[in-house]
Amino acid sequence: MTFSTAMSGLNGAQTELATMANNIANVGTNGFKRSRVAFGDIIAASPSQNPSRTIGSGTYVKAVAQQFQQGAIETSDSALDLAISGQGFFTVRAGEGDGETSFTRNGAFGVDADRYVVDASGRRLQLFPTTTDGSVLTTDLGSTIPARLPLTSGDPRPTGLIKLAVNLPASATIIPDLPAYSAGNPYAFDRNDPATFNNSTSTTIFDPLGNPVPANVYYIKTAAPSPGQPDHEWTARVFVGPTELQVAGVSGINMRFDANGALVAPAAPVTFDPFGLPGAGMTTGLTLDHGVATTQLTGGFSRISVEQDGYAAGQLESILVDGSGTLSASFNNGEIHTIGKVAIANFASPQGLKPLGDARYVATPDSGNPITGEAGRNGLGSVRSGSLERSNVDLTAELVGLIAAQRNFQANAKAMETDSALLQTIINLRQ
Structure with missing residues (x-):
């Protein structure tokens, strides 16, 4: 005994x-x-x-x-290193569809070759689907989606409108009167010859495929006020890449300024004829609006402002996980997309979970079914990005x-x- x-x-x-x-x-x-x-x-x-x-x-x-x-939480340099401050577990799943669902407090996530957010064993972090403003559609465990980072955002938008405001110098020389362009040598505009224009400016626009294309505007003063014509006259020549734009088949936009330097004409935005761009595979139209801010005053040439409404397809620039677990992606075109919200699960009796190794667990009858919800709500902990929970x-x-x-x-x-x-x-x- x-x-x-x-x-x-x-x-x-x-x-x-x-x-x-x-x-x-x-x-x-x-x-x-x-x-x-x-x-x-x-x-x-x-x-x-x-x-x-x-x-x-x-x-x-x-x-x-x-x-x-709770173990000690330490900071890290990766936005995909996540820690739960409080109760709950991250939900991970092996592969697609009916893969084994397990739960972990180890938030050391990375990105695999298919851009899925995965743990060290390749199991994919699960998210609750959300609307574009981040509102959760459902917290049902069976409706979770794997976290996947997009490479691009949306379709490119070709530039349709350029808003440009400049100040042209009132003392500018009239180009056709230059000695080099006498009656025996008539004026001929050449954008590669600075002697054939007074000033120029440029910006970048986007073709229908999202490719950046340089747009250049050359300003030539053509006439000073006279008894029959009280306005200063200029011509604007517009090039997109190697192509000069035309209006009704005519190159150049006629511009007139009154004695106070205010723009008189054109009084409305100018829309150019459709044109083709090399490599774009299609034609596009473009409108130039000099607006009321364009002037002819004393002083040198200056570009006051320039805007254009086109953009390329956005490339992924950074990701962010906030305290509520919302995973967002920022793109270099300024767009921000909400991918989903990190699925957090808890159990009535966590001690009843079955350990699998790699700090992962699966539910058992002793633990009860997982209780899922949003981070920071209903007793679940908040998510801390750039942090890891230690042992x-x-x-x-x-x-x-x-x-x-x-x-x-x-x-x-x-x-x-x-x-x-x-x-x-x-x-x-x-x-």
Whole structure:
């Protein structure tokens, strides 16, 4: 009897030693939760036995329970390193569709070759689907979607309108009157010859395929006020890439300024004839609006403002996960898209979860079904981006406990040794 009692103590001490050794081994594992062994004593008694003389029959391991206290949260340099501050687990799934769903506190996520957000084992982080403004459509676990980062955003938009405001110098020389362009050598505009225009400016627009194309405007002063014509006259020549734009088949836009330097004509935006762009594979139209801010005043040439309404398809520039778990992607065209909201799950009894390794767990009847919801609501913790939850193992406490478990093991071994010696003595007496 004593032998079996001590043996149960040895087995229990060995289980506790193995559990503490596992805790110590995983002190550096992100999201790891330490385990604690719970023991129960064994009582074997008959109904007629005197309760005051009942002797225990040893011990047994009731459970090796995970302790889900929060581990320390440390900052990192990756926006996809996530930590839950409070209760809950990240939801990850292996592959598409019916892949195994598991739960983890280890938020060290990265991006695979297919741009899915995955853990170190390739399991995909799950999101609740949302509207474009970030409102969650459903928190049902079966409706979650894998987190995937897009490379581009939307379709390109060709430039249809350029808003340009400049100041043209009132003292500019009239180009046709330059000596180099006398009656024997008539004026001929050449955008590569600065002597054939007074000033120029440029901007970048986008063709129908989203390719950037330079747009250049050359200003030529053609006439000063005269008794019959009180306005200053200019011509604007517009080029997109190598192509000069025309209005009704005529190159150049006639511009007139009154004596106060205000733009008189054109009084409305000018729309050019459709034109083709090399490599774009199609034609497009373009409107130029000099607006009321364009002037002819004293001083030098200056560009006051320029705007255009085209853009290329946006390229992924950065990602952000806020405290509510909303995953957003920013693109270099200024667009911001909400991809989804990180799915957080909790359990009525987390100690009932079955560990799978890699700080992952699956639900069991003891844990109950997962209770899913948005981060920061209904008792669930908030999500911290650029952070990782460390193991909750207290190394000092584990080493002290390891010594105590070792002493326990030695004491039970000594009890077995003593019981063996007593049995040997009894055997010898019978001889």
